[in-house]
Every structure is written in structure tokens, then in C-alpha cells.
Amino acid sequence: MQLLMKATWPMAQRSPQHIDGFARHHDRSMPNSLTETYSQPVSAHKLRTAARQLRYGRVIAYPTEAVYGLGCDPTNIDAVQSVLDIKGRPAEKGLILIGADFEQLLPYIDLEGIRDLPRVLDTWPGPVTWIIKARPDVPAWLRGAHDSVAVRVTAHPLAARLAKTFGKPLVSTSANPSGRPPARSALKTRRYFCREKIFIIPGSLGGELNTTAIFDAQTNARLR
Secondary structure (H helix, E strand, C coil): CCCCCCCECCCCCCCCHHHHHHHHHCCCCCCCCHHHCCCCCCCHHHHHHHHHHHHCCCEEEEECCCCEEEECCCCEHHHHHHHHHHHCCCHHHCCEEEECCHHHHHHHECHHHCCCHHHHHHCCCCCEEEEEEECCCCCHHHHCCCCEEEEEECCCHHHHHHHHHHCCCEEEEECCCCCCCCCCCHHHHHHHCCCCCEEECCCCCCCCCCCCEEEECCCCCECC
16 A cells, blocks of 8 residues: 555544543543653653654654554654554554543544443553544554554553653554564664664563454454
């Protein structure tokens, strides 16, 4: 698939207030500081710098629940194309988005495509990704060759703080060239992409031994 459009995708309108309230009802508290569960605290200045890099259209790398991820602004096609090029990932596969909370994901997903919304919300924040029908205005550079989009409310405090500081979800794909093992440290990420201009945020992983589980929200079937 060729990403020929050069555009910045406008954010969709939020879903009805009763959906927002339902999401808040199911929200789980996150640590206020990385030092509560992680050994390498990241300053607010570092996060603001990373968010600024995202707004400039740059690619960043950051720790997640299981591996380091490559991320960018999902509404910037040039930034998404950079992630695909750096990783060597086919555009047809689509990409995962991670958010700080459920509300950040609402502009991207069609709630009618969720068979059991409480079940989905009960897995978040957490290392579980759901494939959910995409809203009609979600661009192909995020969906790939699908009518759905992969989303997760991250349980990693640093990644959650980054998305909150940035103000929207992040593209999140494992930090490795396609076909190579995912990077599990900032050093490995740097070695993989030493020739690329990637802003790397060092930090501890979330302790998951395997990449996050993936479920289909229309069938509840586990895909990975």
C-alpha cells in the first residue's frame, strides 16, 4: 500500500457524554510517579521534550509493558511513514495505538464494533490490545488494509504520562527492524537504529515477558 496522501488527519468529535461517563466509571488509577513501580524516573521536562518531538513529526522510542516501542503522532502521515520505513514494516499491516485513557481512543474507534464493552474496559489499563472497528474518518495509514484499528490503554506509567503530555494516543510498534527480536532496552534500541534520528526515552519495561495479547472486539477471540 502506498501512503500517497500528505495530510494531517483532523481529530474526530468525541462520543456522547454517557460513553465518557462509562469510561470514567471503569477507569483505574495509575501511579503518579514512575518511582512507585519503576526504577528509572523520568522528569516532566524530558516528557515535554518528547512531546515536542512528536509535534515536530519525529519518531521516538520508549519503554512499554514488554518491549521498547517506536512511536509518533498518529495524525501525521509523514511521521507514520517514517516509522514504517525505519522498521521496514508493510503499511498493509496497520499499527497499534496506545492511549493514556479510554477517552483518548474514542476518536479512533466505533463503539458499535465492540461486542462486550465492559470486558474490553476491564482489561485496561493493561497489556491487552483490542482490534476494534475504526471510525469512518480514521485514515488508512493507521488501519492498513483493514476496517479496524488496534488500540490499548497502556498500563506502563511512562508511556501513559507521555500520551497524556502529548494530548493524544501514540503509534506503538515494537522497536526492531522487521524480522529481528524486539528491543528490551534503550541501548538495544540505539544499536538497532543508530543511523536514524530517533528520540529515545530510557526507562524500565513493565515486566511482561511476552508481547501484549491481542483480541478481536467483535468476536472476543484471542488473535495473539
